[in-house]
Amino acid sequence: MLLDNINKVNDIKKITPEDYPALAEEIRQFLIEKISKTGGHLGSNLGAVELTMALHIAFNLPDDKIIWDVGHQSYTHKLLTGRREGFENLRKYGGMSGFPKRKESDCDCFDTGHSSTSISAGLGLVKARDIQGQKHSVISVIGDGSLTGGMAYEALNNAAKLETNFIIVINDNNMSISENVGGISKYLNNIRTADTYLDIKEGVYNTLKEMPKGNKVVEGIRKAKSSFKQLVVPGMFFEDMGITYLGPVDGHNISAMLRMFQEAKRVRNAVIVHVITQKGKGFEPAERHPARFHGAEPFDIETGIPTKPRTTANYTDIFSTVMCKLGARDEKVVAITAAMPDGTGLKRFRNMYPDRFFDVGIAEEHAVTFAAGLAAGGLKPVVAIYSSFLQRAYDQIIHDVCIQNLPVVFAIDRAGLVGSDGETHQGIFDLSYLSSIPGMHVMAPKNKWELSDMLKFALSLNAPVALRYPRGEAYAGLQEYRMPIELGKAEAIYLENEICLMAVGSMVKTAVKVRKRLHEEGFSCSVINARFVKPIDENAVEYAAKHHRFLVTMEENVASGGFGEKVREYFDGLTTDCKLINIAIPDEYVEHGNVDLLKKEIGIDEESITNVILAEMK
Numbered sequence: 001m002l003l004d005n006i007n008k009v010n011d012i013k014k015i016t017p018e019d020y021p022a023l024a025e026e027i028r029q030f031l032i033e034k035i036s037k038t039g040g041h042l043g044s045n046l047g048a049v050e051l052t053m054a055l056h057i058a059f060n061l062p063d064d065k066i067i068w069d070v071g072h073q074s075y076t077h078k079l080l081t082g083r084r085e086g087f088e089n090l091r092k093y094g095g096m097s098g099f100p101k102r103k104e105s106d107c108d109c110f111d112t113g114h115s116s117t118s119i120s121a122g123l124g125l126v127k128a129r130d131i132q133g134q135k136h137s138v139i140s141v142i143g144d145g146s147l148t149g150g151m152a153y154e155a156l157n158n159a160a161k162l163e164t165n166f167i168i169v170i171n172d173n174n175m176s177i178s179e180n181v182g183g184i185s186k187y188l189n190n191i192r193t194a195d196t197y198l199d200i201k202e203g204v205y206n207t208l209k210e211m212p213k214g215n216k217v218v219e220g221i222r223k224a225k226s227s228f229k230q231l232v233v234p235g236m237f238f239e240d241m242g243i244t245y246l247g248p249v250d251g252h253n254i255s256a257m258l259r260m261f262q263e264a265k266r267v268r269n270a271v272i273v274h275v276i277t278q279k280g281k282g283f284e285p286a287e288r289h290p291a292r293f294h295g296a297e298p299f300d301i302e303t304g305i306p307t308k309p310r311t312t313a314n315y316t317d318i319f320s321t322v323m324c325k326l327g328a329r330d331e332k333v334v335a336i337t338a339a340m341p342d343g344t345g346l347k348r349f350r351n352m353y354p355d356r357f358f359d360v361g362i363a364e365e366h367a368v369t370f371a372a373g374l375a376a377g378g379l380k381p382v383v384a385i386y387s388s389f390l391q392r393a394y395d396q397i398i399h400d401v402c403i404q405n406l407p408v409v410f411a412i413d414r415a416g417l418v419g420s421d422g423e424t425h426q427g428i429f430d431l432s433y434l435s436s437i438p439g440m441h442v443m444a445p446k447n448k449w450e451l452s453d454m455l456k457f458a459l460s461l462n463a464p465v466a467l468r469y470p471r472g473e474a475y476a477g478l479q480e481y482r483m484p485i486e487l488g489k490a491e492a493i494y495l496e497n498e499i500c501l502m503a504v505g506s507m508v509k510t511a512v513k514v515r516k517r518l519h520e521e522g523f524s525c526s527v528i529n530a531r532f533v534k535p536i537d538e539n540a541v542e543y544a545a546k547h548h549r550f551l552v553t554m555e556e557n558v559a560s561g562g563f564g565e566k567v568r569e570y571f572d573g574l575t576t577d578c579k580l581i582n583i584a585i586p587d588e589y590v591e592h593g594n595v596d597l598l599k600k601e602i603g604i605d606e607e608s609i610t611n612v613i614l615a616e617m618k
């Protein structure tokens with residue numbers, strides 16, 4: 001096995017060029033085998049095997065710096081930098097992260113997870129290098145999907161005036177998670193599909209270069225602002241900005257990429273190397289279903305079918321179904337996603353109402369202001385964005401939606417702990433960051449029926465509303481508790497005395513379990529479903545404080561700025577002997593791992609909560 005000789009960074013340089021294809025094949029088989037067991041980002045990694053090999057051959061890590069945009073495609077990079085063993089526990093608690101981590105290796109020079117940051121970070125590293133008189137290369141690797149994010153253009157705009165070398169590799173597989181969308185995607189596609197045309201261009205260049213003074217002519221063409229230039233220089237959009245464009249080059253041909261990287265190193269400004277790859281390459285099911293294998297659960301290698309197929313509906317499924325029904329009922333309902341039609345469940349809405357569905361690319365900021373515009377124009381937009389990605393659009397939520405009190409509904413999926421994607425993806429801040437905004441309403445459903453009721457309520461409110469629900473199975477308990485939703489009103493589920501558990505969303509299910517344990521210990525216990533985090537139900541808090549010895553708030557959100565703090569603010573003004581306990585996520589970043597395990601670690605599982613309450617009671 002060639003891979004056996006690769007135990008640390010730069011070992012790949014000992015491999016002879018004839019063996020590159022065999023090594024690529026071994027890496028692919030390794031990734032397929034490991035990811036089939038642990039789950040992970042399969043398609044993007046299979047597509048980037050040769051590209052990563054070429055980068056590691058052409059550059060010297062850790063002196064040279066590679067920034068992986070999103071970072072989900074960095075598995076081969078990890079494999080080539082001495083982390084082979086890490087794949088046993090990939091994305092497991094305490095194990096290797098699925099994203100680049102500075103704390104994991106000195107070959108990971110910048111942490112990523114959210115898209116479109118690599119050019120900004122790379123430019124920062126370039127300036128840090130230049131100011132300190134260092135000489136290494138900086139390479140940002142960004143996908144065509146991530147190139148739909150606005151930050152990438154802010155960075156390119158800035159990089160255009162650079163007078164030192166900065167290499168930007170566009171890893172173009174013509175896919176985001178789903179099909180890529182928009183003008184840039186079309187632009188890259190035009191370059192990509194003009195192969196024969198490019199051969200002609202190449203031919204024109206080469207012929208010119210061989211003529212006396214041919215180089216000057218070529219240089220002249222590069223500088224010219226004429227339509228003739230269009231004929232011979234692809235990537236005009238970048239060239240006209242002042243960024244050199246090289247490519248396109250076959251991203252599965254290592255020697256072609258090596259030639260291109262050598263050329264890129266000589267450029268005295270920012271240079272784009274446009275690399276064409278195929279998502280899922282080498283694994284037939286992933287080639288055929290790139291979206292499904294973007295982030296894969298463990299699967300059977302023979303068939304590609306998940307080893308543990310899902311049998312129950314998750315919250316995304318419920319949202320998807322209700323959106324389709326609401327779309328049928330009201331033609332003003334429109335849906336927006338930022339490059340996640342599958343993940344958010346809006347694909348079905350798209351298929352039923354294509355004219356009322358908008359995939360805006362990985363552009364959360366734009367998605368929110370665009371929704372504000374739709375609302376100002378008289379429609380009822382529902383923007384479905386994962387909790388951690390919505391962090392991007394904070395100013396847009398305030399400036400474009402809430403100050404104008406526009407009726408935009410935010411459907412916030414993956415709210416709470418998400419598990420194996422780790423720190424960057426945990427949706428544990430939204431209750432805090434949203435409930436501090438004047439005019440915003442923040443809700444969380446206890447079960448699948450309440451998600452449906454809340455979505456209908458949100459659309460009827462004619463004001464900004466955020467509805468947050470977690471990843472995974474939709475709770476199907478407490479079906480009999482379905483009081484109509486009223487603005488700012490909590491829902492009493494069990495009313496007893498001694499202890500009152502006041503829980504938000506996903507924590508209602510946990511509260512029911514905690515109550516059972518407290519009963520076993522001989523204590524009586526109420527459970528109140530908070531429903532609203534903004535505005536909180538002050539009457540419910542007052543009732544709880546008057547009729548119980550302990551009031552316990554429970555939320556899957558950080559303590560700081562969360563539900564518990566809001567309850568405490570009101571509670572502190574009451575005259576009562578009741579004691580308030582806040583259960584929330586400590587103010588820390590929560591790493592990757594199984595959600596149940598993480599809940600235990602941070603003390604928000606039923607056992608930890610019961611123990612805290614029992615300790616207080618004693």
Ligand SMILES: Cc1ncc(C[n+]2csc(CCOP(=O)(O)OP(=O)(O)O)c2C)c(N)n1
Pocket residue numbers: 044047070072073113114115142143144145146147171173175176177279338339340362364389392
């Ligand atoms: C801000 C943000 N929004 C959404 C995502 C979810 N996401 C992860 S990868 C991805 C698609 C990236 O496409 P591309 O850059 O082309 O990389 P590929 O997977 O095709 O290699 C998306 C939308 C994210 N990571 N960050």
